[in-house]
Amino acid sequence: MADLFDTPHPAKDSGPRPLADRLRPKSLAEVIGQEKILSREGPLGAMLAAGSLSSLVLWGPPGVGKTTIARLLAAETDLHFVQISAIFTGVPELRKVFEAARLRRQNGQGTLLFVDEIHRFNKAQQDGFLPHMEDGTILLVGATTENPSFELNAALLSRAQVIVLERLSLADLERLAQRAEKELGRALPLKGEAREAMLEMADGDGRALLNLIEQVAAWKVEGSLSRDQLAQRLMRRAAKYDKSGDEHYNLISALHKSIRGSDPDAALYWFARMLEGGEDPRFLARRLTRMAVEDIGLADPQAEAVCLDGWQTYERLGSPEGELALAQAVVYLALAPKSNAVYTAYKAARAAARETGSLMPPKHILNAPTRMMKEHGYGAGYAYDHDAEDGFSGQNYFPESMKRPVWYLPPERGFERELKKRAEYFAKLRAKRQGG
Incomplete structure (x- = not known):
């Protein structure tokens, strides 16, 4: 996907230019929202x-200026700017790009190669950039909306610095709107609440805002439009909550507690409210997976897999069909047996580890690869569990000076009912073996 202000300047006689093209910054100082x-x-x-x-x-997310910044960096450093998209570029085209850059370098001209959607190149294609980066044929600037840690090769990342661009704030979008009005030569026919709604609809995307402004500016209306009139004309509902504000956290809290409270209908309602408000489904996928491990755990080990499968299905299908897979995960989690036993035990173990972090393991479970370690008692008396009756030796595995705790207390719910039986069986057997 191209980025904000990234369409090449057309010839003067090529017809009207889009507002985004007309407002393309001419210097880095004019770029809005990326001052950091x-x-x-x-x-x-x-x-x-x-x-x-x-x-x-x-x-960074769409419409925050990735292409614009790359283009202006080339101008600032006197490099020839070449732009390609990973969606439409194959190996033959890449070879031509590299060969042209090599010839350009021989003639004393460097090349800044801008690769949009770079994460869409596979591993072999990404590796193909490395020799040309190392010998100075190209200076690579890749753009991605996906987490580079997951989508880009470690070898490529080690040769490039990751720069995080931020979603445009409402104040940034207002500055962009004022710049657009100056270019248009008139104010937009919107009341204050409608103007706010338009900025919210853009959702931090500068290109989306300029597209909205172009639509609004083309309308022939008397007076100023209200929020509802704007939403009706655009056939889009203004966002009801700021995804970084209190309402965002209120709704995710409502979703989490509805799932914990085993109410699938309420959970679906809050899930739908967040989607309708413009929430990123990937954020919801992460939170659902967190709920599976915190509030269900081993009471239903399948819950985590359902969330991960739903997440992966969303990534493959995209919107709007992919949200159904997440909705299935919402219902599954709501109806699954609940347990925070592992979560509670984990926190207790972490607290104990902080308090007793210097205690050594008992010597009988330490390896003894050297003669000196054997002489000091390392490994002495260790009982190999597979040789013991029932495959269980009952030995102590805690530090010798530490009283044995009991942290994991599985409830009589779901699969943990079975785990509770197992834990109690081994506890009795351990007491018998150690007593003997």
Whole structure:
């Protein structure tokens, strides 16, 4: 997907230019919303000040200026700008790009190669960039909306600095709207609440905002439109909550507690409310997986798998069909038996580890690879469980000076009913073997 202000300037006689193209920043100082990385103290500002631009991966949501910044970096460093998209570029095209860059370098001209959607290249294609980056044929600037840690090769990441671009704030979007109005030569016919709604609809995406502004500016209306009139004309409901504000946390809390309370209908309602408000389904997928491990755990070990499968299905199908897989996970979690026994035991174990972190394991379970360690009693008296009756030796595995605790207390629910029987069986057997 192309990014904000990324369409090449057309010829003057090629017809009307889109607003996004007309507002394309001409310098890095004009880029809105990315001051943290472009200031003199920021990573890109510092590189430019030092005159040592390195290969980069620009990671951020759509419409925040990834392509614009890449184009302006090329201009600032006097590099020839080449743009390709991983969606439409194959190996033959890449070879031509690299060969042209090599010839350009022989003639004293460097190349900044901007690769949009770089995460869509497979491992072999990503590896193909490495020799050209290392010998200076290209300076690579990749753009991605996906987490580079998961989507890009470690070898490529080791040769490029990841720069995180932020979603545009409402204040940033307002500045962009004012810039658009100045370009249009008139104010938008919107009341204050409608203007706020339009900014919320853009959801941090500058390109989306400019598209909305172009639609609104084309309307012939008398007076100013209200929030409801704007939503009706755009056939889009203004977002009811700010995804980074209190309402966001209120709704996710409501979803979590509805699932914990085993109410599938209420859980589906809050899940739907968040989707209708514009929530990222990936955020919901993460939170559902967290609920599976915190509130269900081993009472139903399948719950975590259902969440992960739903998450993967969403990634493969996309919207809107993929949300159904997440809705299935919501219902499954709500109706699953609940247990926080492992969560509670885990927290207790972490607390004990902080308090007793210097205690050594008992010597009988330490390996003794050297003669000196054997002489000091390492491994002495260790009972190999597979040789013991019932495959259970009953030995102590805690530090010798530490009183044996009991942290995991499975309830009589779901699969943990079976685990409770097993835990009690081994506890009795342990007491018998150690007593003997």
